[in-house]
Amino acid sequence: MGIRNRLQGKLGFGTAPLGNMYRNIPETEAMATVDAAWDHGVRFFDTAPFYGAGLAEIRLGAALQKHRRDDYVLSSKVGRLILDEIEEPASRDLGEKGGLFEHGRPNKIINDYSADATLRSIEDSLKRLNTDRLDIVWVHDIAQDFYGDEWLAQFDIARKGAFRVLTRLRDEGVINAWGLGVNRVEPCELTLDLSEAQPDAFLLAGRYTLLDHERALQRLMPAAARHDVDIVVGGPYSSGVLAGGTHFEYQKASPEILAKVARINAIAQRYNVSVKAAALQFSLANPAVAAVIPGASRPERITEDFAALSAIIPAGFWHELREEKLIAADAPVPSSSLSNAAGA
Numbered sequence: 001m002g003i004r005n006r007l008q009g010k011l012g013f014g015t016a017p018l019g020n021m022y023r024n025i026p027e028t029e030a031m032a033t034v035d036a037a038w039d040h041g042v043r044f045f046d047t048a049p050f051y052g053a054g055l056a057e058i059r060l061g062a063a064l065q066k067h068r069r070d071d072y073v074l075s076s077k078v079g080r081l082i083l084d085e086i087e088e089p090a091s092r093d094l095g096e097k098g099g100l101f102e103h104g105r106p107n108k109i110i111n112d113y114s115a116d117a118t119l120r121s122i123e124d125s126l127k128r129l130n131t132d133r134l135d136i137v138w139v140h141d142i143a144q145d146f147y148g149d150e151w152l153a154q155f156d157i158a159r160k161g162a163f164r165v166l167t168r169l170r171d172e173g174v175i176n177a178w179g180l181g182v183n184r185v186e187p188c189e190l191t192l193d194l195s196e197a198q199p200d201a202f203l204l205a206g207r208y209t210l211l212d213h214e215r216a217l218q219r220l221m222p223a224a225a226r227h228d229v230d231i232v233v234g235g236p237y238s239s240g241v242l243a244g245g246t247h248f249e250y251q252k253a254s255p256e257i258l259a260k261v262a263r264i265n266a267i268a269q270r271y272n273v274s275v276k277a278a279a280l281q282f283s284l285a286n287p288a289v290a291a292v293i294p295g296a297s298r299p300e301r302i303t304e305d306f307a308a309l310s311a312i313i314p315a316g317f318w319h320e321l322r323e324e325k326l327i328a329a330d331a332p333v334p335s336s337s338l339s340n341a342a343g344a
Helices: 027-039 055-064 115-129 150-160 162-171 185-192 214-226 238-243 255-270 275-285 299-310 315-323
Strands: 044-046 073-078 080-086 107-111 136-140 177-182 201-205 230-234 289-293
Touching: 027 055, 027 299, 044 289, 055 115, 073 115, 080 115, 115 162, 136 162, 150 162, 162 177, 177 185, 185 201, 185 214, 201 214, 214 230, 238 255, 238 275, 255 275, 255 315, 275 289, 275 299
Parallel strands: 044 073, 073 136, 136 177, 177 201, 201 230, 230 289
Antiparallel strands: 080 107
16 A cells, blocks of 8 residues: 555645635636646646536646646545536535635535445546546545534445445556545544555645644554555645745634744744745655645746755754744654755
8 A cells, every 4th residue: 555656756736726716817827837837847636626616627637638647646536526507606615615716617516425426526537637547536525524413424425435436446456546635634543443444545634734733743644654554745835824825724814823823934034944845844754744735826836846845944943943832842854954856
């Protein structure tokens, strides 16, 4: 199990922004961003039906048509179906992710983790992406509201449906790997405890970052390593607040989060360190992490990501973050002499 040998590099590309996340992104800008990622050496692209109700998949598929399918790794997700029925995007009840894709396609989105829906979702994604296969399939946002009454029933449907279907497709060679694509640690832990579920990896968004990593560090990473399950980190910039934005957990950042980011920024300025570089390299420093997939909607953001990946960060910076209890005392950090190449 595991996927790290398939990913062709430590830095992938998360395509949620291509679904018009937060804003209406011009088609030319979206295409140029994928081209910039490719030109910088990115060969792992992650998408989902949820991103703009299929818009991100359509755009990514169009942008990748010029490249040989064997030259890149492609992942998408199941658990949400995109219908032909039209609805007002602003009226969708998407919990904490409500409002993310108000500028996406107006197609209705429904949750369904059953076996039939899983197969249909994959088939629909292949059409939107205009490709013949997915390399990795993630079960998307299962048990997103983990502490509500609904999550257990939802998880049980996925266990009997999506998990079994994806295991069979992997065993038949239709896909290379499967796992969960979530922004909660607990569903990953629960899946590892299931004897019948054998995921290859987890795509964990926003839960192994400078701002939020304690539970993943202490519980999930060691458990995943024991099961030979790799971690792909999504959202290393915590919805953008660590990269100069104003969002955290998909919403406007609270005063408490902004204050914490300000403390990190103050230390970074003393060491002449980019917080973006610190965030990216922190996520990658844990040996359980196979890759990090920041999102981008502008070509220049790709250039920034690669500059951040190779920036040298003094050991004193990490020491001070620990002293100020801004990161866990036992969290792995990059060596100050390490120069991270994209293919390292």
